[in-house]
Amino acid sequence: MAQFSLKRDAAATEEVAAAVNPAPLGLCAFALTTFVLSAANANLFTGAGIVIGLALFYGGLAQLLAGMWEFRMGNTFGATAFSSYGAFWLAVAATLQLKLIPNETAFGFFLLGWTIFTGLMLIASLRTNFALIGVFLFLFLTFLALAIGALGGGSAFTVIGGWLGILTALVAWYTALAGLLTTVKAPFGLPIGPRP
Numbered sequence: 233m234a235q236f237s238l239k240r241d242a243a244a245t246e247e248v249a250a251a252v253n254p255a256p257l258g259l260c261a262f263a264l265t266t267f268v269l270s271a272a273n274a275n276l277f278t279g280a281g282i283v284i285g286l287a288l289f290y291g292g293l294a295q296l297l298a299g300m301w302e303f304r305m306g307n308t309f310g311a312t313a314f315s316s317y318g319a320f321w322l323a324v325a326a327t328l329q330l331k332l333i334p335n336e337t338a339f340g341f342f343l344l345g346w347t348i349f350t351g352l353m354l355i356a357s358l359r360t361n362f363a364l365i366g367v368f369l370f371l372f373l374t375f376l377a378l379a380i381g382a383l384g385g386g387s388a389f390t391v392i393g394g395w396l397g398i399l400t401a402l403v404a405w406y407t408a409l410a411g412l413l414t415t416v417k418a419p420f421g422l423p424i425g426p427r428p
Contacts, residue, residue, distance in 0.1 A: 253415065254305070258298030258314035259367070259408035263401040265291025265321055266371075270397025273378070273390050284325045291321030309360070313353055320346060340382030347375035362425030363407040370400035 265286045272280035299315030326332065333339045354368040374396040381389030410422035 252301075252305075253411055254298040254301035254314070255310055256408040256411040256415075258295050258302070258310070258318075259404045259411070261290045261294040261298065262314075262317055263404035263408065266374075266397050266404065267401035269324075270374070270394045270401060272394070273397060274394030275391055276394075281328060284329050287321040287325035287328075292318050292325060293322075294318070295321065309356055316349065316353075336382045337384075340379055340384075343375055343379035343382055347372065347379050350375050359427050361427055363403065363410060364424070365427075366403045367400060367407055370396055370403055374400050 265283060268286055269280060269283040271277060272283065295314050296318030299311050299313070299318055302310035302314055327342075350368060350372045354365070354372050357365050357368045374393050377389045377393035377396055381387060381393060406422065407424065410424045413421050
């Protein structure tokens with residue numbers, strides 16, 4: 233009887249795990265943190281240090297957890313994306329808090345590395361859905377503009393990167409909401425443009 237109970241509990245756990253989707257959490261954590269820092273980059277306010285707390289706990293920790301839960305579900309793409317960008321935000325928080333940016337060129341190469349990684353994720357997303365492709369496309373353009381600005385292209389590229397980051401956040405929030413609406417009895421759904 234105990235063996236039957238354990239099997240039944242395991243089956244129930246697998247059912248719940250299959251129904252749970254950590255992607256909306258990861259996308260919301262990414263979107264909010266990106267939105268705040270991007271608004272600072274777009275010169276909508278001064279004091280970009282306000283992002284440190286978000287970068288540590290929401291963009292960093294919550295997104296990293298979402299990535300680990302994606303690994304548990306067997307979703308390598310989601311796990312790689314959320315874990316990597318969660319680590320990105322933790323690195324940004326540490327870099328800002330500890331004043332570890334020696335110069336703009338060094339920071340430019342940091343951003344260039346993330347541009348390359350995001351380009352890889354964009355390619356990997358091409359068979360998912362248009363909403364997710366949009367997130368990675370705008371994020372790629374955001375990192376590219378910020379990298380160009382930091383590598384000597386001028387502050388105009390940083391401002392452009394800020395506005396592109398705001399667009400990225402909005403697309404990520406839309407994608408998160410589309411996922412959330414599938415988990416509740418919502419009166420409507422949002423199209424994400426599934427790919428064949």
